[in-house]
Amino acid sequence: MTASSDDGNAPQDPARRDFLGTVTAAVATAGAVAACWPFISSMNPSTDVLAEANTEVDLSGIAAGQMQTVAWQGKPIFILHRTPDEITAMAASNGGKDPQPDGQRVKNPQWLVVIALCTHMGCIPNKNSEGWLCPCHGSVYDNSGRILSGPAPRNLDIPPYTFATADKIVIGKS
Template sequence: MSTATPTPSTDETSRRDFLYVATGSVAAVGAVSVAWPLISQMNPDASTLAMASSEIDIGAIPAGQIVTVKWRGKPVFIRHRTADEIKAAQDGDNASMPDPATDKSRVQKPEWLIVIGVCTHLGCIPLGNQGEYNGWFCPCHGSVYDTSGRIRKGPAPRNLDVPPYAFLTDTKVKIG
């Protein structure tokens, strides 16, 4: 006597395969429907995205003036530099500085300097058109910056930071 088990027919095999695929598909859809809200809640909210970039019309800023705008809750100084300020900044490229940087590496267009207006020492707001180099002066601890936002004297360890920016037109700049 033979005790061999009967082999499943082709109909049963295809039915079993269909059940495996259907069960796997339902499990995958369930996993995605649970994971989607968890991943989606990690995205920044609309108010944060609104602060991510700012477009500023710089056409009305006369040469020699500094305008302060807010970006991500920080002041940003936009300085329309005169020819004398540009020359002074470029002449200072070889001076001894705590954080050496050339003027050309800090600006995209020589007449426009855009820097974050927070002193790199303790986070104070420097005063514009002040100090020995007619740049910025932080009255809290005496840091002196030149017309390129580079630290020249005082306790600040770094130059004023340059935010990411791009000129959209000759009179409009996008920060961020």
């Protein structure tokens, strides 16, 4: 008969002990991060510093029909290289519930630059061939970032930006 059962004093399986130690450490770390978040957050750059932060984007690697997402001041920015067909279609329409000519939303018709936050409650819309669809409540935007349908009240916002060269924009500078 084998000596069995745990009498409370028997050494535990080392692998199990290591696993429990790892889990405990992970939970402790998560708790520490959560507890420290207000403190960590307070260490972020001040609003003044953020307001001065610019993001430079090289456009040369974004092919027609492609979109790139970059970060600017903690916000996602969509940069869409529009095709000739998309440019023509957007110029022929004023959008939907927040009418605006496409020409007022771009500095160069090939390039649409918008803040990638749905104007309803701030979700990040998903790109499709017609524009964007917000996954949260179904707002639909066209390839000018104009709201067509759904609960979003207005078009996607446009950040300040400027063309430093034909192939480079600086977001945050107008």
